[in-house]
Amino acid sequence: MALSPSIALAGSADAAGASSFWRDAxxxxxQNKLAVFGLxxxxxxxxxxxxxxxxxxxxxxNYGQQNLAxxxxxxxxxxxxxxxxxxxxxxxxxxxxGGISLTVGLCATAVSLTIGVIYGAIAGFAGGKxxxxxMRLVDILYALPFAIFVILLMVFFGQNFIxxxxxxxxxxxxxxxxxxxxxxxxxKQQEFIEAAHALGLREGRIxxxxxxPNLLGPIIVYATLTVPEVIILESFLxxxxxxxxxxxxxxGVLIKEGAEVMEEYPWxxxxxxxxxxxxxxxxxxxxxGLRDALDVRxxxx
Amino acid sequence: MSLLAVENLSVSFHTxxxxxxxxxxxxxQLERGQTLGIVGESGSGKSVxxxxxxGLVPQPPGRTEAGRALFDGVDLLSCPRRRLNxxxxxxxxxxxxxxxxxxxxFLRIGDQLIEPLMIHEKVARPAAIARALAMLDAAGIADAxxxxxxxxxxxxxxxxxxxxxxxxxxxxxxxxxxxxxxxALDVTVQAQILExxxxxQRELGMxxxxxxxxxxxxxxxxxxxxxxxxxxxxxxxxxxxLFYDTKHPYTRGLRNSIPALQxxxxxxxxxxxxxxxxxxxxxxCPFAPRCAQAVDYCxxxxxxxxxxxxxxxxxxxxxxxxxxxx
Amino acid sequence: MLRFIARRFLEAIPVLFIxxxxxxxxxxxAPGGPFDAExxxxxxxxxxxxAHYGLDKPLFQQYLLQMKHLLQGDLGPSFKYPGHTVxxxxxxxxxxxxxxxxxxxxxxxVLGLAAGMVAALKQNSVWDHLPMGLAMTGIxxxxxxxxxxxxxxxxxxxxxxxxxxxxxxxxxxxPALTLGAYYAAYIARLCRxxxxxxxxxxYIRTARAKGAGGARILFKHxxxxxxxxxxxxxxxxxxxxxxxxxxxxxxxxxxxxxRYFVTAAFNRDYFMVMGTVLFYACFVVAxxxxxxxxxxxxxxxxxxx
Numbered sequence: 001m002a003l004s005p006s007i008a009l010a011g012s013a014d015a016a017g018a019s020s021f022w023r024d025a026x027x028x029x030x031q032n033k034l035a036v037f038g039l040x041x042x043x044x045x046x047x048x049x050x051x052x053x054x055x056x057x058x059x060x061x062n063y064g065q066q067n068l069a070x071x072x073x074x075x076x077x078x079x080x081x082x083x084x085x086x087x088x089x090x091x092x093x094x095x096x097x098g099g100i101s102l103t104v105g106l107c108a109t110a111v112s113l114t115i116g117v118i119y120g121a122i123a124g125f126a127g128g129k130x131x132x133x134x135m136r137l138v139d140i141l142y143a144l145p146f147a148i149f150v151i152l153l154m155v156f157f158g159q160n161f162i163x164x165x166x167x168x169x170x171x172x173x174x175x176x177x178x179x180x181x182x183x184x185x186x187x188k189q190q191e192f193i194e195a196a197h198a199l200g201l202r203e204g205r206i207x208x209x210x211x212x213p214n215l216l217g218p219i220i221v222y223a224t225l226t227v228p229e230v231i232i233l234e235s236f237l238x239x240x241x242x243x244x245x246x247x248x249x250x251x252g253v254l255i256k257e258g259a260e261v262m263e264e265y266p267w268x269x270x271x272x273x274x275x276x277x278x279x280x281x282x283x284x285x286x287x288x289g290l291r292d293a294l295d296v297r298x299x300x301x
Numbered sequence: 302m303s304l305l306a307v308e309n310l311s312v313s314f315h316t317x318x319x320x321x322x323x324x325x326x327x328x329x330q331l332e333r334g335q336t337l338g339i340v341g342e343s344g345s346g347k348s349v350x351x352x353x354x355x356g357l358v359p360q361p362p363g364r365t366e367a368g369r370a371l372f373d374g375v376d377l378l379s380c381p382r383r384r385l386n387x388x389x390x391x392x393x394x395x396x397x398x399x400x401x402x403x404x405x406x407f408l409r410i411g412d413q414l415i416e417p418l419m420i421h422e423k424v425a426r427p428a429a430i431a432r433a434l435a436m437l438d439a440a441g442i443a444d445a446x447x448x449x450x451x452x453x454x455x456x457x458x459x460x461x462x463x464x465x466x467x468x469x470x471x472x473x474x475x476x477x478x479x480x481x482x483x484x485a486l487d488v489t490v491q492a493q494i495l496e497x498x499x500x501x502q503r504e505l506g507m508x509x510x511x512x513x514x515x516x517x518x519x520x521x522x523x524x525x526x527x528x529x530x531x532x533x534x535x536x537x538x539x540x541x542x543l544f545y546d547t548k549h550p551y552t553r554g555l556r557n558s559i560p561a562l563q564x565x566x567x568x569x570x571x572x573x574x575x576x577x578x579x580x581x582x583x584x585x586c587p588f589a590p591r592c593a594q595a596v597d598y599c600x601x602x603x604x605x606x607x608x609x610x611x612x613x614x615x616x617x618x619x620x621x622x623x624x625x626x627x
Numbered sequence: 628m629l630r631f632i633a634r635r636f637l638e639a640i641p642v643l644f645i646x647x648x649x650x651x652x653x654x655x656x657a658p659g660g661p662f663d664a665e666x667x668x669x670x671x672x673x674x675x676x677x678a679h680y681g682l683d684k685p686l687f688q689q690y691l692l693q694m695k696h697l698l699q700g701d702l703g704p705s706f707k708y709p710g711h712t713v714x715x716x717x718x719x720x721x722x723x724x725x726x727x728x729x730x731x732x733x734x735x736x737v738l739g740l741a742a743g744m745v746a747a748l749k750q751n752s753v754w755d756h757l758p759m760g761l762a763m764t765g766i767x768x769x770x771x772x773x774x775x776x777x778x779x780x781x782x783x784x785x786x787x788x789x790x791x792x793x794x795x796x797x798x799x800x801x802p803a804l805t806l807g808a809y810y811a812a813y814i815a816r817l818c819r820x821x822x823x824x825x826x827x828x829x830y831i832r833t834a835r836a837k838g839a840g841g842a843r844i845l846f847k848h849x850x851x852x853x854x855x856x857x858x859x860x861x862x863x864x865x866x867x868x869x870x871x872x873x874x875x876x877x878x879x880x881x882x883x884x885x886r887y888f889v890t891a892a893f894n895r896d897y898f899m900v901m902g903t904v905l906f907y908a909c910f911v912v913a914x915x916x917x918x919x920x921x922x923x924x925x926x927x928x929x930x931x932x
Binding site (some may be wrong): 047081119136138140142144145146147148149152153155156228232237240241252253256258259260263266269275276277280281284285 | 636642646647650653655656657763764766767768769770771772774775776777779783852862863866867869870873874877886889892893901904907910911912
């Protein structure tokens with residue numbers, strides 16, 4: 001009987017005050033140095049990575065371009081981060097891989113968000129028995145090692161990207177469902193909803209102008225915090241050989257390749273590892289900062 | 302030597318939004334066996350005064366700016382923590398407003414009840430349990446043996462408060478501070494709780510400080526009353542003098558506001574206006590903006606508590622300077 | 628309490644059943660079979676091998692057969708390791724994984740709880756920021772980055788222990804640390820949060836008013852409430868430790884069940900996969916039940932639901 005988080009938003013955002021709530025939150029976020037750092041780093045990194053999609057030769061080398069004669073070399077003027085055993089430029093692979101990892105992160109998060117929000121909203125709005133059953137299901141699923149199924153899925157049905165998004169997204173939706181349901185329950189009971197009813201506002205209007213803005217806060221926060229988990233999961237799969245396939249790279253693939261030759265060519269592990277860790281840091285700092293700024297409280301973490 | 306002598310106590314809170322001077326220059330004495338009532342609105346500083354004496358004000362953001370609180374000669378505000386811990390719970394106890402949140406929901410009542418004994422007296426557990434049972438009995442809780450094994454949420458509000466009282470008095474302290482012990486209770490239960498405290502006080506011969514926003518409650522219970530407003534003492538006198546020879550406009554306002562003392566059917570008397578914003582203290586008497594009898598110097602001169610009649614102190618500038626009748 | 632446990636048991640049965648069914652059909656419906664990789668074998672021999680294992684029968688019949696065997700506790704033979712049954716392989720390798728998991732959990736709990744409590748007590752000081760900073764690192768550093776780094780530092784350069792293998796007690800250290808780091812970090816954060824919330828409660832103030840000292844307040848009054856979020860997390864944590872072990876066992880060359888699972892999946896070793904999945908599922912369900920029992924025990928308010 002695991003605890004469900006109950007979220008409360010301090011200062012409910014009703015339609016009229018909505019703008020000042022977001023503006024206040026933005027101001028608070030700006031004051032959080034770590035969050036700002038995270039946001040900045042993410043922006044730069046994201047821009048570079050996605051730029052490498054558009055301009056594959058950004059660094060002067062293509063991510064798949066091999067140079068067998070050169071072999072692995074440590075960082076130098078030509079190859080800023082060095083090369084791997086096949087002579088491929090690490091920086092190019094890192095940026096391209098970053099683009100892949102970030103894309104997977106965003107898409108899978110979007111999948112989990114969709115499933116989670118819909119599921120949680122239904123449970124929260126419906127209430128009663130349906131809610132109880134739905135949440136019990138979530139409790140059970142939460143405790144199972146879902147990653148096993150993702151592994152099975154990826155092994156058996158081949159590695160295509162769509163499946164990857166779906167599989168990972170299907171694992172991560174549980175927390176979002178819980179959060180959304182909790183928030184819907186809290187908001188439903190709040191007095192300004194009763195006031196809206198008393199004023200004769202239509203149900204639909206109530207939902208859209210009053211309940212939804214209050215859901216956005218926790219959704220944004222937990223979506224931001226889900227992305228790093230997805231990236232880790234994707235890397236984990238890639239490490240096992242199940243995620244992104246060569247010649248594409250993702251950070252997981254790069255780290256796997258780097259770990260294999262860690263002794264002789266340490267830069268192949270260090271740079272991808274560092275970049276991935278920094279990205280995860282940034283996402284977590286940003287998520288924490290958003291959580292403080294939007295004053296989202298939960299009974300878990 | 303007085304049992305408790307508070308001298309020039311000043312406590313403030315340093316928050317993000319500025320400094321709040323919660324208690325300013327508060328002084329009073331309490332003798333053994335005496336009852337003192339501290340009355341004031343929310344934000345008057347009455348609770349913070351008591352928390353300070355007990356050392357329960359978290360030191361950031363709170364800070365004791367000045368003053369001493371001498372309990373039997375020992376300054377509780379500056380003595381080492383160890384010494385403070387030996388005194389509180391043993392000779393100096395406190396009960397709080399909300400018994401539900403003040404009791405640990407994870408521990409059984411029995412464990413919490415005997416805890417002061419286990420901390421302060423070298424009592425074996427069986428003997429401590431026996432004393433706990435006796436205390437529960439004295440506190441008017443039936444079926445005490447079964448109750449010991451229960452958790453706080455299984456008790457009603459009134460019973461929880463009785464348990465708190467039993468817990469506070471199990472070590473037979475010299476002084477009990479009761480911070481709004483009846484505010485959260487039903488009216489009928491309020492009287493019972495007060496009666497219980499009075500009974501225990503007589504049996505143990507201890508002194509009591511009763512904090513409340515309700516002058517009526519305090520009047521029925523205390524020998525002496527201290528009225529606080531905006532962190533300062535406005536008036537302090539024996540209870541009869543306070544009522545029949547009031548020397549501060551605020552006290553008179555409070556007295557007139559007691560619903561039970563007003564004519565049925567008439568409009569309820571209120572003191573117009575709001576307490577001052579604690580973040581932005583204005584010069585002069587803090588009550589001046591709401592006082593019907595204020596004159597120009599009331600808004601500019603700093604107030605002091607002075608004795609204007611035997612044992613009767615007031616901070617009203619007009620009473621001090623002109624002997625103005627209130 | 629007993630009713631609670633019984634209810635959870637009953638819930639577990641359909642869950643396990645669904646897992647078994649889903650796994651079965653996922654495997655059989657996927658392209659590729661267990662003997663596809665056997666290039667040395669002719670098609671006739673392969674057909675005979677398949678018949679030997681009953682793989683030529685209609686799918687649904689195979690399903691019923693599998694269910695029947697499962698209920699009898701017979702997990703079937705392994706394709707990859709002929710002559711060994713799945714039961715045997717699990718019996719051999721699971722204790723290794725179990726040991727690794729428990730050591731990692733111990734690391735996580737000890738480090739996490741200690742760090743969290745200290746951080747909560749010394750809020751906003753160096754003793755708060757430093758552990759929490761490390762915790763953030765622990766969360767953001769994936770196991771497959773941390774593992775090689777630790778190996779590089781301690782095994783290869785400092786030569787304190789072996790880089791791989793599971794022979795001496797010393798060999799347990801790096802894998803347990805690697806696997807436990809993420810959970811230590813998560814637990815530290817949860818613990819800090821839980822304790823902070825508890826330490827601001829009124830009943831802590833009452834305890835102070837009673838003259839209780841720091842240790843008593845921490846361990847007798849604050850602990851139960853502060854540790855609640857950690858206990859809630861233990862269920863998913865165990866699940867995570869199980870899957871995390873796949874990577875750690877691979878990196879450190881540990882002969883645990885995790886490694887067998889991954890290779891079995893790759894090799895379409897049907898019975899092995901099924902056996903492992905179910906075994907893990909049962910294990911996780913049991914552990915979650917235990918965690919929930921502890922949770923209810925800790926929180927008296929839940930006991931009377």
